[in-house]
Amino acid sequence: DGGITQSPKYLxxxxxxxxxxxxxxxxxxxxxxxxxxxxxxGLRLIYYSQIVNDFQKGDIAEGYSVSREKxxxxxxxxTSAQKNPTAFYLCASSTIRGSTDTQYFGPGTRLTVL
Amino acid sequence: xQSVSQHNHHVIxxxxxxLELGCNYSYGGTxxxxxxxxxxxxxxxxxxxxxxxxxLVKGIKGFEAEFIKxxxxxxxxxxxxQWSDTAEYFCAVNxxxxxxxxxxxxxxxxxxxx
Numbered sequence: 547d548g549g550i551t552q553s554p555k556y557l558x559x560x561x562x563x564x565x566x567x568x569x570x571x572x573x574x575x576x577x578x579x580x581x582x583x584x585x586x587x588g589l590r591l592i593y594y595s596q597i598v599n600d601f602q603k604g605d606i607a608e609g610y611s612v613s614r615e616k617x618x619x620x621x622x623x624x625t626s627a628q629k630n631p632t633a634f635y636l637c638a639s640s641t642i643r644g645s646t647d648t649q650y651f652g653p654g655t656r657l658t659v660l
Numbered sequence: 661x662q663s664v665s666q667h668n669h670h671v672i673x674x675x676x677x678x679l680e681l682g683c684n685y686s687y688g689g690t691x692x693x694x695x696x697x698x699x700x701x702x703x704x705x706x707x708x709x710x711x712x713x714x715x716l717v718k719g720i721k722g723f724e725a726e727f728i729k730x731x732x733x734x735x736x737x738x739x740x741x742q743w744s745d746t747a748e749y750f751c752a753v754n755x756x757x758x759x760x761x762x763x764x765x766x767x768x769x770x771x772x773x774x
Contacts, residue, residue: 648694653701
């Protein structure tokens with residue numbers, strides 16, 4: 547069953563704690579992306595990676611960190627520096643770098659900070 | 661600032677009514693255009709896309725969209741909606757100079773009543 551998996555589906559965190567969201571893909575895609583979805587704001591890009599061991603900041607990278615040690619995995623850490631972390635987080639991937647490829651999305655992780 | 665605008669945040673209509681969702685973007689040069697749909701409880705999935713060629717693009721589930729370059733628009737249409745079309749719809753754009761990154765609109769929540 548090919549696709550993108552994200553875990554956990556729901557995550558609760560206390561203020562001041564770091565938390566890591568998992569994203570795994572078995573589509574053999576080169577590029578991976580993290581988005582944040584808030585009501586009425588669409589999806590906003592946090593970080594993206596076009597190749598292993600390399601990643602770039604998106605539009606709202608502050609308070610987040612990522613790693614790309616393996617092609618299949620692109621975990622996102624929400625740090626305590628993120629001022630408003632409660633949101634729905636979506637991971638995506640695409641086959642190649644560049645503008646002509648379609649991004650495919652995972653099911654998302656809903657993070658709630660208590 | 662460069663952006664993607666979706667004109668309606670919420671649309672409520674009856675089954676068999678026609679649907680048109682507006683999308684305008686402000687990027688110059690060559691762009692690729694996408695409509696994604698998020699059904700309740702499901703992954704964000706691609707509805708249709710435009711890269712080049714015929715500006716009238718047909719997608720899944722009877723949806724189509726028309727790219728009008730002079731108006732910087734990519735409006736989504738469906739002649740007769742069904743209850744199952746209830747979902748949130750997102751327009752997205754990327755451009756060559758954006759290095760594959762997608763810029764999303766704020767989304768339109770569509771509710772189809774029986």
